[in-house]
Amino acid sequence: xxxxxxxxxxxxxxxxxxxxxxxxxxxxxxxxxxxxxxxxxxxxxxxxxxxxxxxxxxxxxxxxxxxxxxxxxxxxxxxxxxxxxxxxxxxxxxxxxxxxxxxxxxxxxxxxxxxxxxxxxxxxxxxxxxxxxxxxxxxxxxxxxxxxxxxxxxxxxxxxxxxxxxxxxxxxxxxxxxxxxxxxxxxxxxxxxxxxxxxxxxxxxxxxxxxxxxxxxxxxxxxxxxxxxxxxxxxxxxxx
Amino acid sequence: xxxxxxxxxxxxxxxxxxxxxxxxxxxxxxxxxxxxxxxxxxxxxxxxxxxxxxxxxxxxxxxxxxxxxxxxxxxxxxxxxxxxxxxxxxxxxxxxxxxxxxxxxxxxxxxxxxxxxxxxxxxxxxxxxxxxxxxxxxxxxxxxxxxxxxxxxxxxxxxxxxxxxxxxxxxxxxxxxxxxxxxxxxxxxxxxxxxxxxxxxxxxxxxxxxxxxxxxxxxxxxxxxxxxxxxxxxxxxxxxxxxxxxxxxxx
Numbered sequence: 295x296x297x298x299x300x301x302x303x304x305x306x307x308x309x310x311x312x313x314x315x316x317x318x319x320x321x322x323x324x325x326x327x328x329x330x331x332x333x334x335x336x337x338x339x340x341x342x343x344x345x346x347x348x349x350x351x352x353x354x355x356x357x358x359x360x361x362x363x364x365x366x367x368x369x370x371x372x373x374x375x376x377x378x379x380x381x382x383x384x385x386x387x388x389x390x391x392x393x394x395x396x397x398x399x400x401x402x403x404x405x406x407x408x409x410x411x412x413x414x415x416x417x418x419x420x421x422x423x424x425x426x427x428x429x430x431x432x433x434x435x436x437x438x439x440x441x442x443x444x445x446x447x448x449x450x451x452x453x454x455x456x457x458x459x460x461x462x463x464x465x466x467x468x469x470x471x472x473x474x475x476x477x478x479x480x481x482x483x484x485x486x487x488x489x490x491x492x493x494x495x496x497x498x499x500x501x502x503x504x505x506x507x508x509x510x511x512x513x514x515x516x517x518x519x520x521x522x523x524x525x526x527x528x529x530x531x532x533x534x
Numbered sequence: 535x536x537x538x539x540x541x542x543x544x545x546x547x548x549x550x551x552x553x554x555x556x557x558x559x560x561x562x563x564x565x566x567x568x569x570x571x572x573x574x575x576x577x578x579x580x581x582x583x584x585x586x587x588x589x590x591x592x593x594x595x596x597x598x599x600x601x602x603x604x605x606x607x608x609x610x611x612x613x614x615x616x617x618x619x620x621x622x623x624x625x626x627x628x629x630x631x632x633x634x635x636x637x638x639x640x641x642x643x644x645x646x647x648x649x650x651x652x653x654x655x656x657x658x659x660x661x662x663x664x665x666x667x668x669x670x671x672x673x674x675x676x677x678x679x680x681x682x683x684x685x686x687x688x689x690x691x692x693x694x695x696x697x698x699x700x701x702x703x704x705x706x707x708x709x710x711x712x713x714x715x716x717x718x719x720x721x722x723x724x725x726x727x728x729x730x731x732x733x734x735x736x737x738x739x740x741x742x743x744x745x746x747x748x749x750x751x752x753x754x755x756x757x758x759x760x761x762x763x764x765x766x767x768x769x770x771x772x773x774x775x776x777x778x779x780x781x782x783x784x785x
Contacts, residue, residue: 491674
């Protein structure tokens with residue numbers, strides 16, 4: 295550790311090596327939870343979005359009900375219902391499921407994944423239905439079947455239209471993950487709350503954690519800008 | 535002329551203040567009602583409770599006329615500083631932040647922390663070896679949190695909750711082996727249900743609850759301390775305590 299940091303750490307009561315480690319562990323938990331839930335959410339959102347655009351109400355209806363339920367209720371309530379609800383199922387403690395759901399991590403991951411999947415489904419659905427008719431008609435004129443059309447034309451073009459809205463969803467998910475601390479997960483916010491209550495120093499504890507969230511957001515914004523530049527490079531003026 | 539009136543009224547107010555502060559034959563005490571069993575109204579609407587009876591005994595000891603003032607909790611310290619009453623007798627725990635603004639007497643009660651678990655729990659909560667690997671629930675930032683972290687940090691898993699209700703739910707759901715919580719809270723929410731028990735003895739933590747007065751009223755504080763000491767020694771305190779509690783809160 296560089297000397298000036300060590301010196302600075304010596305001068306204050308709150309940011310000792312121990313609390314910095316607590317923040318670090320919190321950051322690891324936050325990143326794990328958010329990353330995994332986003333990956334799971336996105337993987338399930340793509341097929342669900344395709345089903346959601348189906349003209350058959352028996353196919354699109356259930357997906358609509360799912361996205362409506364999870365977008366229509368606060369994530370905190372969903373987390374409470376899943377975390378405490380699972381523990382109330384009679385006899386669950388004797389089954390192997392309890393090994394998974396005893397710890398708060400998996401109930402939280404489940405709640406976050408279901409929530410972000412619902413939003414992502416609607417984002418992708420919006421992008422799919424706004425595919426220009428001309429593109430689809432041209433694909434049909436080439437004799438492409440439904441699957442090939444989806445894979446070659448609709449989904450790539452929808453991805454370009456969805457990426458900006460999706461980058462917002464990713465950042466919202468990062469910030470929403472702050473509620474994981476209410477089910478005893480020591481994420482970034484949980485670490486800040488513990489440190490605040492130990493030192494009665496709300497400003498230091500929470501401003502520091504806000505800066506950490508901002509740093510994570512910056513990384514996300516930067517990554518999405520790169521991705522947008524890559525996906526939308528055909529829209530740039532020639533020569534730039 | 536205006537200045538003169540202001541100056542005169544200031545002088546008058548100061549004079550009145552000093553006269554009032556001299557003998558302490560009349561003391562106004564503030565309570566936040568209801569906070570059972572410390573202060574509440576009985577079925578006849580009379581103010582009663584552990585702190586009310588203790589305050590009455592203290593006033594008798596001081597040979598002072600006591601007036602009881604009802605004050606909501608969030609305006610408690612401002613009301614004291616604004617001279618609406620002379621002392622707060624309303625379960626105010628001693629903290630460093632409060633001690634910067636008010637003068638605390640010696641503590642007169644302390645609610646212990648209690649260990650509660652499901653019926654099957656058998657480990658000794660004072661033994662580091664037996665608590666190894668257990669999951670302990672505490673409320674974040676409480677004296678119980680500090681105590682559990684000091685005793686079992688790194689040995690047992692300590693989970694911190696914002697509210698006692700969430701913690702009790704996780705004890706019921708078997709996510710926690712044992713909880714360490716304010717004894718009255720545990721008694722009301724955990725012991726009142728089937729299948730739970732108290733493990734180990736209640737532990738007295740923190741600095742306790744004391745009478746809060748204005749910083750300048752040192753003389754009143756001395757009188758209050760002397761009276762409380764006498765009540766604690768002559769059995770009056772114990773008699774009142776036993777009326778309201780079946781566990782020891784004396785400090």
